[in-house]
Amino acid sequence: MKFERELLKGVAPVVVLEIMSRGRMYGYELSEAIENKSQKILTLGQGTLYPLLYNLESQKLIKGEWETAESGRKRRYYSITSKGKQRLETDKSQLADLFKSLKLVFGTSFAGAN
Amino acid sequence: MVFIFCHRVHREHRGINMKNDNKQSDFKNLPNCAAEYIKLVIKKMKWRKSVRADVQAELIGHFEDALRDCKNEDEKETKAKELIANFGDAKLIADLAAKKRCRPLWVKALIRTAQTTGIIILFIIIRSLPMVIGSPTISVNYAEWLNEKVRAGRDESLNAKPFYDKAINNLVEQPKWLQEIKTSWPGDFNEQQLGEFKVWYDKNKYSFEAFRQGSAKPAYWNTYNTNEPNMQGTLQSMMKHLVIRKIVQNICWKMRYDTYNNDYNSATTDIIALIKLGQNMHGQGTLIEQLVGIAIEAVGIGVIFENGGKVDWPEEKLGEIQTQLEQDIDKPVITLDGEKAFMYDYIQQSFTDDGYGNGRILKKGMPIAFDNWREFLKDFFITGFPDRRQTVAKIESLYELSEQRFSITPIELKDEPIDKPLYPVEKNPFLLSTENSLANKKLIEITWRLKTDRDGQIATLAILRYHKQTGKYPDSLEELLNKGFIKRVPFDAYRNGEMTYKKIGDSFTLYSFSNNFKDDGGDSTLGKWREDGDAVFWPVKSK
Numbered sequence: 001m002k003f004e005r006e007l008l009k010g011v012a013p014v015v016v017l018e019i020m021s022r023g024r025m026y027g028y029e030l031s032e033a034i035e036n037k038s039q040k041i042l043t044l045g046q047g048t049l050y051p052l053l054y055n056l057e058s059q060k061l062i063k064g065e066w067e068t069a070e071s072g073r074k075r076r077y078y079s080i081t082s083k084g085k086q087r088l089e090t091d092k093s094q095l096a097d098l099f100k101s102l103k104l105v106f107g108t109s110f111a112g113a114n
Numbered sequence: 115m116v117f118i119f120c121h122r123v124h125r126e127h128r129g130i131n132m133k134n135d136n137k138q139s140d141f142k143n144l145p146n147c148a149a150e151y152i153k154l155v156i157k158k159m160k161w162r163k164s165v166r167a168d169v170q171a172e173l174i175g176h177f178e179d180a181l182r183d184c185k186n187e188d189e190k191e192t193k194a195k196e197l198i199a200n201f202g203d204a205k206l207i208a209d210l211a212a213k214k215r216c217r218p219l220w221v222k223a224l225i226r227t228a229q230t231t232g233i234i235i236l237f238i239i240i241r242s243l244p245m246v247i248g249s250p251t252i253s254v255n256y257a258e259w260l261n262e263k264v265r266a267g268r269d270e271s272l273n274a275k276p277f278y279d280k281a282i283n284n285l286v287e288q289p290k291w292l293q294e295i296k297t298s299w300p301g302d303f304n305e306q307q308l309g310e311f312k313v314w315y316d317k318n319k320y321s322f323e324a325f326r327q328g329s330a331k332p333a334y335w336n337t338y339n340t341n342e343p344n345m346q347g348t349l350q351s352m353m354k355h356l357v358i359r360k361i362v363q364n365i366c367w368k369m370r371y372d373t374y375n376n377d378y379n380s381a382t383t384d385i386i387a388l389i390k391l392g393q394n395m396h397g398q399g400t401l402i403e404q405l406v407g408i409a410i411e412a413v414g415i416g417v418i419f420e421n422g423g424k425v426d427w428p429e430e431k432l433g434e435i436q437t438q439l440e441q442d443i444d445k446p447v448i449t450l451d452g453e454k455a456f457m458y459d460y461i462q463q464s465f466t467d468d469g470y471g472n473g474r475i476l477k478k479g480m481p482i483a484f485d486n487w488r489e490f491l492k493d494f495f496i497t498g499f500p501d502r503r504q505t506v507a508k509i510e511s512l513y514e515l516s517e518q519r520f521s522i523t524p525i526e527l528k529d530e531p532i533d534k535p536l537y538p539v540e541k542n543p544f545l546l547s548t549e550n551s552l553a554n555k556k557l558i559e560i561t562w563r564l565k566t567d568r569d570g571q572i573a574t575l576a577i578l579r580y581h582k583q584t585g586k587y588p589d590s591l592e593e594l595l596n597k598g599f600i601k602r603v604p605f606d607a608y609r610n611g612e613m614t615y616k617k618i619g620d621s622f623t624l625y626s627f628s629n630n631f632k633d634d635g636g637d638s639t640l641g642k643w644r645e646d647g648d649a650v651f652w653p654v655k656s657k
């Protein structure tokens with residue numbers, strides 16, 4: 001199942017921050033993680049992934065660092081910052097409120113009700 | 115569709131300058147279409163090189179990770195195309211990535227410029243603060259210092275100044291026609307002019323008397339006003355004393371009139387008085403007074419023979435005038451004490467005083483501490499300002515150099531431009547540019563002109579006396595020297611040698627090579643100290 005682009009756009013930063021709050025990751029690893037954790041329901045387009053990472057980085061919500069692996073390959077690892085953690089908490093709380101209000105509107109037909 | 119895209123990417127990439135950001139080896143693990151796609155994204159970014167390199171490395175890593183599990187090249191190629199399709203338009207991703215990755219270059223440049231400007235302004239403020247904080251300590255009255263220099267321990271009763279002041283106070287100005295008349299010989303006046311002249315002459319009786327009384331004194335020096343707040347004020351208040359020039363003009367006419375009436379005693383006394391006044395004025399005090407003194411002595415020398423064809427001076431009087439001219443002949447014509455007083459006072463007023471002869475510069479000191487803007491900027495931004503001691507040392511070296519230069523003769527300065535400064539100092543606002551003119555070629559020439567005039571006139575007087583005693587002219591200047599008529603052979607600074615003397619029949623000629631430094635034959639009709647011709651002392655040009 002694929003989400004409408006606009007619908008996903010607002011949630012994508014929260015998803016990225018949430019995944020990253022569990023450990024630092026490089027770009028490809030992150031896109032894989034999102035797909036796996038969401039059972040392939042959420043897929044971040046490759047073209048969206050890096051601009052989104054750079055956006056979060058410019059807001060200082062995450063920070064990227066180059067590291068050279070034993071194989072000699074250089075990878076840019078991203079980790080969540082304390083500012084990012086605060087934002088994550090706020091966004092999660094807002095999402096919870098959103099779900100509550102959606103539940104009230106849709107009633108039992110809203111999947112999130114269960 | 116993906117194939118078409120890959121093909122387009124490949125086609126567009128042919129124009130990419132490979133030297134930019136990507137090395138072919140970075141893409142060795144990727145299919146061509148992936149490599150070309152990444153290169154296109156990077157090309158479209160058009161941002162900073164380091165940012166492009168980062169994004170490129172990250173995309174390469176992404177593709178390599180995604181293609182890692184592919185079993186063969188075909189599978190890699192297919193998966194790469196899927197990924198490219200997933201990434202989307204290269205320009206769009208390039209724009210999105212770059213915008214988030216860094217600020218536009220112009221914004222960065224603007225920020226850096228603002229930061230740099232701020233730092234420079236702050237630096238200027240910090241650097242300028244010491245110049246406006248603090249005040250000078252006025253511990254020396256340089257007008258008094260200069261007064262002591264010119265007085266040189268002599269008693270005030272020896273000073274001719276009070277009598278000259280009296281002469282100035284009793285002075286009656288010349289009638290206008292006398293100021294404008296071309297002749298210098300009263301015999302050329304008409305009857306009415308002669309009558310008016312006598313009236314004017316009588317009215318100046320007290321002024322003439324006071325001048326004579328002053329001349330009987332052995333010395334003359336000015337007393338500078340010590341109550342002015344600085345030397346600039348002192349020098350300005352001194353200027354009014356220079357009215358003594360008017361006395362000189364009157365005395366010249368008195369001398370001419372006395373000569374016209376064959377009163378050689380009186381005329382000789384006045385000539386000697388004029389020469390003495392000039393001699394007393396130069397070599398001490400301020401530069402402007404010394405220049406006036408040089409002019410007065412030159413006038414005194416000049417009037418002796420200006421009517422030479424009409425006057426037959428007694429030998430005894432010629433001797434008296436010669437003796438006066440030989441007074442202080444080796445004394446320096448110019449001293450810089452007055453200028454030093456001005457400059458030391460300026461330093462005193464524009465530096466702080468640490469009590470040990472040093473101090474830091476204040477705003478007012480800028481014009482004397484620096485020679486030009488480059489030096490100022492270098493000191494301001496890099497090395498720091500010169501302190502009081504350094505500035506004094508610099509000023510003193512300038513004066514030392516100036517004083518040394520007065521011994522250089524005009525012919526030795528022949529090829530130096532007339533206004534060449536002592537060393538390269540820019541014009542205003544740097545004060546040293548003014549001081550720089552102290553010993554420039556022009557001033558040096560003025561002093562040598564006076565010395566040459568003196569030597570020429572002394573020798574002329576001696577030759578005329580020789581003729582009166584022996585009835586003939588000497589064969590050479592050495593003969594004049596050997597027989598004791600002169601103390602030394604006259605020196606021509608315009609050829610660095612003996613002055614040119616020629617015995618011609620029952621007359622003679624004596625001249626300096628003058629400003630063109632060559633022998634023009636001693637033509638006396640041209641007049642002295644022109645740019646062409648010689649400075650001829652004898653025969654005298656008739657007016």
